[in-house]
């Protein structure tokens with residue numbers, strides 16, 4: 001039923017699917033709300049991290065935030081910026097987006113997407129849009145991030161790993177750990193279906209653009225890749241299959 005896809009096919013599929021997915025945020029709110037929930041969990045993990053490291057974060061001249069695989073609108077980043085704003089850290093935060101799609105970056109920078117007032121305080125809209133206007137965008141693959149070691153203070157990847165070919169999941173996890181500085185925050189969320197092929201892929205079997213995520217990995221498997229991360233918070237296993245997502249947050253050792 002499914003043709004064997006290569007890592008390059010996955011990238012091409014993502015460029016086409018997500019580059020043209022102008023209504024990504026609306027769709028997630030209306031159809032796949034578990035994606036929003038997973039991202040809210042990353043934001044909650046970041047809130048706890050900020051509380052713990054507030055003094056240090058306040059003393060830093062700049063905070064660098066990297067979002068790997070943002071999709072149009074960078075919902076993961078928007079929720080993270082909301083948390084940074086709560087503690088007066090928004091002003092000095094610089095947003096970096098890394099995605100295989102140039103259009104994802106351009107549309108996000110232009111602010112050409114739906115601002116989700118249902119989950120983000122609308123009073124923040126102007127400030128968040130300004131941050132995104134000034135974002136630094138990189139068209140690249142997660143498995144080969146063009147940044148120096150220990151460069152970022154915060155790195156997030158919401159629902160990225162299920163879009164990666166199996167052969168690149170490990171190297172992508174390693175790249176995220178490489179570019180984050182010691183004690184920096186890492187927040188990951190992803191989707192999980194117990195019977196992925198029957199339940200999810202079957203629904204997408206006739207999609208015009210081939211579904212390039214024939215395999216998803218369980219939280220435990222992905223966690224094994226993050227060997228340099230001290231995990232502070234994570235989904236409870238019994239919740240994962242009920243919710244169709246998992247998350248984990250931690251600090252680089």
Ligand SMILES: C[S@@+](CC[C@H](N)C(=O)[O-])C[C@H]1O[C@@H](n2cnc3c(N)ncnc32)[C@H](O)[C@@H]1O
Nearest residue numbers: 014018069070071076099100141142158159163
């Ligand atoms: C499902 S969206 C996730 C959007 C958002 N972070 C969220 O949590 O809802 C996946 C994103 O990953 C990007 N992507 C897919 N493969 C990638 C790769 N190898 N490297 C970097 N980004 C990739 C896609 O273009 C898309 O923007």
